[in-house]
Amino acid sequence: MILYSGDLERALKKVEKAGGKIVKPIYSFPGGRRFHFGDPAGNELAIWSDK
Numbered sequence: 001m002i003l004y005s006g007d008l009e010r011a012l013k014k015v016e017k018a019g020g021k022i023v024k025p026i027y028s029f030p031g032g033r034r035f036h037f038g039d040p041a042g043n044e045l046a047i048w049s050d051k
Contacts (some may be wrong), residue, residue, distance in 0.1 A: 001045050008033055008049040015047070 005011035008026055015037050016022065023044060024036040034048035 001043075002034070003045065003047045005047050005049050006051065008035070008047065008051075011047045011049075012037075 012022065012026065012035055019040050020037040022035060022037050024046075026033055026035045032048050032050040034046050036044055036046045038044050
């Protein structure tokens with residue numbers, strides 16, 4: 001699942017504070033930037049931003 005955030009750096013900090021493990025740090029791709037993380041249940045998710 002990929003979620004959207006208008007402030008990617010803030011979202012990353014919130015994920016880390018909530019116990020998520022960053023799997024792939026913020027990187028650029030065509031259309032924006034994103035990062036991937038694992039939640040405490042072991043699911044991999046991503047958050048992206050077009051800014």
